[in-house]
Amino acid sequence: MFKYFASQQEDEKILLVKRRHGITFFPLLFLGLIFYCAGLTIFFVLPYYLPVLDEGVIPNFLIVIVSLFFLYATLFFFIEWMLFHLHIGILTDKRVVDVDQKSLFSRRIAEMSLGNLEDITGTQKGVIQTMLHFGNVEIQTAAEMPNFVFEMVSDPYGTQRAIMGAMEEFKRTHNINR
Amino acid sequence: MRYLLGFYYLGILIFGVFAAIAIHQFSHYKIPGDRSHIATIVFLAISGIIILYSFGSILTLDWT
Numbered sequence: 001m002f003k004y005f006a007s008q009q010e011d012e013k014i015l016l017v018k019r020r021h022g023i024t025f026f027p028l029l030f031l032g033l034i035f036y037c038a039g040l041t042i043f044f045v046l047p048y049y050l051p052v053l054d055e056g057v058i059p060n061f062l063i064v065i066v067s068l069f070f071l072y073a074t075l076f077f078f079i080e081w082m083l084f085h086l087h088i089g090i091l092t093d094k095r096v097v098d099v100d101q102k103s104l105f106s107r108r109i110a111e112m113s114l115g116n117l118e119d120i121t122g123t124q125k126g127v128i129q130t131m132l133h134f135g136n137v138e139i140q141t142a143a144e145m146p147n148f149v150f151e152m153v154s155d156p157y158g159t160q161r162a163i164m165g166a167m168e169e170f171k172r173t174h175n176i177n178r
Numbered sequence: 179m180r181y182l183l184g185f186y187y188l189g190i191l192i193f194g195v196f197a198a199i200a201i202h203q204f205s206h207y208k209i210p211g212d213r214s215h216i217a218t219i220v221f222l223a224i225s226g227i228i229i230l231y232s233f234g235s236i237l238t239l240d241w242t
Binding site for chain 2: 004017057059060061063064067068070071072074075078079081082085086088099101104107
């Protein structure tokens with residue numbers, strides 16, 4: 001069985017997998033585009049207006065610097081995409097799992113039994129979130145355990161209802177009255 | 179000029195190390211049913227084109 005997370009049990013059913021809304025990646029896409037345009041401008045357009053850049057060994061310098069610039073811009077973009085892609089929230093019929101890939105070498109996985117959940121709040125703030133239907137889902141837990149936040153997920157209210165339904169079902173089947 | 183070429187090769191080497199780590203992370207934590215391999219292929223293709231183009235250009239330039 002392919003597992004979504006390391007501690008997933010054999011009989012544990014995945015109900016929902018949520019990641020950030022695609023629009024939250026848009027600023028980085030824009031930044032990547034600016035990087036590429038800047039590189040292309042330096043390499044192809046600038047020598048046309050500044051003939052000095054086309055003399056001697058300067059083109060050699062330009063090729064080395066600009067190609068490395070392009071390579072690292074591509075790598076930056078790929079790593080940012082990876083962080084976006086691996087940042088997920090999972091709802092199973094037993095617990096909620098928050099997988100947070102913070103950087104290339106930093107990964108945090110937090111799990112919480114559905115029996116320990118108290119309140120679930122879905123929020124949409126501002127025009128963009130309301131129009132594109134995405135926002136945060138905050139899950140408050142019992143006692144001093146830290147809260148969970150599924151950030152910028154699509155359909156926060158639907159996600160909230162799904163978690164609430166799974167929590168009620170879990171508490172009903174395990175006779176937890178809270 | 180040797181230093182510039184050395185700088186270029188060092189840059190490619192460091193890029194390769196980080197790219198390998200990123201691809202490893204991507205494949206290691208792969209989620210069932212997703213299409214992250216497409217992103218990896220696109221990344222490798224773009225990087226390959228840049229390296230081939232720059233390497234080809236460097237080989238044909240006059241470094242004297």
